[in-house]
Amino acid sequence: VSLHKPEIKLESLKEDIKDFLKTSGWEKKLQNAVYSELNVFPSPCHPAAPPEHMKEPLAYMRKAQGSWEKRILKSLNSMCTELSIPLAQKRPVSEQKELLNKWNEMGTDEPDLSLFRPVYAPKDFLEVLMNLRNPNYENGEQPSFRNHLGLIQVPLKVKDIPELKEDFSELGLNIGQLGIDDSAQVPPEFFENEHVRVGQKVLAEQDSAAAQQYVRQGCPTALRADLWALILNISNQPEDILYYEQLKSNVIQHDLLVDSLIYKDVKLTASNDDYYFVFEDYLYQVLLCFSRDTSVLEHFTYSSATPPKSYIRGK
Structure with a gap:
């Protein structure tokens, strides 16, 4: 060199x-x-804007977010009180060994989670969204059918039809889309073969921007893992494997209330679905480790949400 x-x-x-x-x-x-x-990262704000404005510029949205988070925390604390369990505690050694042994087949476990109720009902969340109102917005129009076009009446700037057509131009009828045979003007077999060839070239170039543009016309199953790894700019290096093992160790050592909620949620959805039941064990592994990943906290520097916190009993 x-x-x-x-x-x-x-x-x-x-x-x-x-x-x-x-x-x-x-x-x-x-x-x-x-x-x-x-x-x-989000788009830069005005230099004089306060930190909370950078997270969410609308004050009434921040207020609604805070109220909803308090409601969720109250529901979690009430559940802990009713069931006499802590939000977080260290697992007994015997339980740690058992969980470690069945790590790759957690779907076979059938714990009794009947006492664990959902933290909130979907209709409760919909009701919160329906009640959102901008105090600075006054609609001077007479009541008409426009007032009933949707349940959520929040005046937010959205893209119009021409802008949406431009953003999603790859979905046009004159452009091939992998998996949608009737939208292509060329034989689907020819388009698929050519699309896979282009995908292999994109992977060879190792260009994240090109990969993201490429998958807008569909992502071949055989290339899916490599393409998404390139788009997200992630790698399977030794330090990444070590980090995952550390998260796994945290799952093995500490029991969180959210573990039971995750387990019940997956049981009620993926395990009863003909397409997703084969991924049940992977869902447990990913979600349980994700709940211990402290790097996620970095996102709250530019997100209006506030991370709930708890303390491990006996530590």
Whole structure:
């Protein structure tokens, strides 16, 4: 590499670094990392805006969010009181060993979760959304059919039909879409083969932006895992495996109230579904580890939600 040569000149250092990044493959990695960050973080606000405004600019939305969170926490605490169980506690050693042994087949377990009720009913959440009102908005129009077009009457700026057509142009009838045979003007077999070939080329280039654009016309099953890993800019490095094992260890060691709620939710949905029952064990593993992932807390710096907290009993 030219950067390691002693005769390197300061005047050409910038170009030499660019060449080094290209030849070493780091240019593409940096591009993917920047692209991933741009998709995660929200658009910049006014520099004088307070932190809460950056999370959610509408005050009445923040108020409604806070009220709903208090309602959820009250429901959780009431359930803990009724069932005489803590929000979080350390598992007994025997229970830790049992959970570790059946980690890959948790779907075979049939605990009695009849006493665990849902934290909220869907109709309760719908009622909250229906009651949202902007205090600064006054509709001077006479009552008409427009007032009954939807249950949620919140004046938010949304995209019109031409803008939606532009954003979802890949769904046009003149453009091929994998899995929708009647929308393509070419034989579906030809489109599928060509689409898979292009997908393999996208993977070879390792370009996150190109991968995201590519899947807008459908994602071939054989390439799905690699494409989404590229889009999300994630890798299966040793440090990633170690991080997952740490999350798994936290699940094994500590019992949270949300574990039972997750277990019941999956049992009532995935295990009774002909398409998703085969993924039941994976759902337990992912959701239980996700509930221990403290990196998720970083999202609350630009989200209007507030993370609920609890303390592990005996620690």
